[in-house]
Amino acid sequence: MHPILPSTTQHDSLPEYTKAQLALRNGQDRDEIWVCYEGLIYDVGRSRLWTRGNHYGHWAGQDLTDELHRDAPHTAHVFDKFQVIGRLKMPPNLVTANQTGR
Ligand code: HEM
Numbered sequence: 001m002h003p004i005l006p007s008t009t010q011h012d013s014l015p016e017y018t019k020a021q022l023a024l025r026n027g028q029d030r031d032e033i034w035v036c037y038e039g040l041i042y043d044v045g046r047s048r049l050w051t052r053g054n055h056y057g058h059w060a061g062q063d064l065t066d067e068l069h070r071d072a073p074h075t076a077h078v079f080d081k082f083q084v085i086g087r088l089k090m091p092p093n094l095v096t097a098n099q100t101g102r
Contacts, residue, residue: 016089017041019062026061027053034085036063041086042079063088 022041025034033045033053044050044060053060058067068076 011040011084011087014040014084015086017086018089022063022088023061026059027051028061033060035060036088037065037068037076037079039063039088039090040084041088042082043085044082047082 022034022036024030025032027033027050031045032043033047033050034041035044035050036042044055049055050060056071058064058071072078
């Protein structure tokens, strides 16, 4: 079980961003530093551990779900103090009945 649930009804009203839009928030191209975990996008811009978008060799601006599970010495609870600012827009073939609300 993941400590943080993926997009459920409580996050349905959040704006959706495409992978391309997320990629611009890598701490290099724009001021914003965003990280996606389990479909939810977190603003980690105020973290000194994500300065310029890099965190122990991992770059912001993308979905880092697999990297956290594979490499991180910590759980996803590190996201608890950061605000969810959006959801990653899934390619149409990956949109499930749950996400479309049906
Ligand atoms: C080699 C892999 C990684 C290392 C060595 C690492 C190390 C750390 C350390 C030492 C901390 C601070 C203390 C703690 O809470 O444990 C931290 C915090 C954090 N990590 Fe990682 N991490 C890694 C991968 C990742 C990945 C892939 C993500 C994103 C999915 C991530 C997201 C975060 C976040 C959001 C924080 C909180 C930052 C803050 O509180 O300012 N980490 N990490």
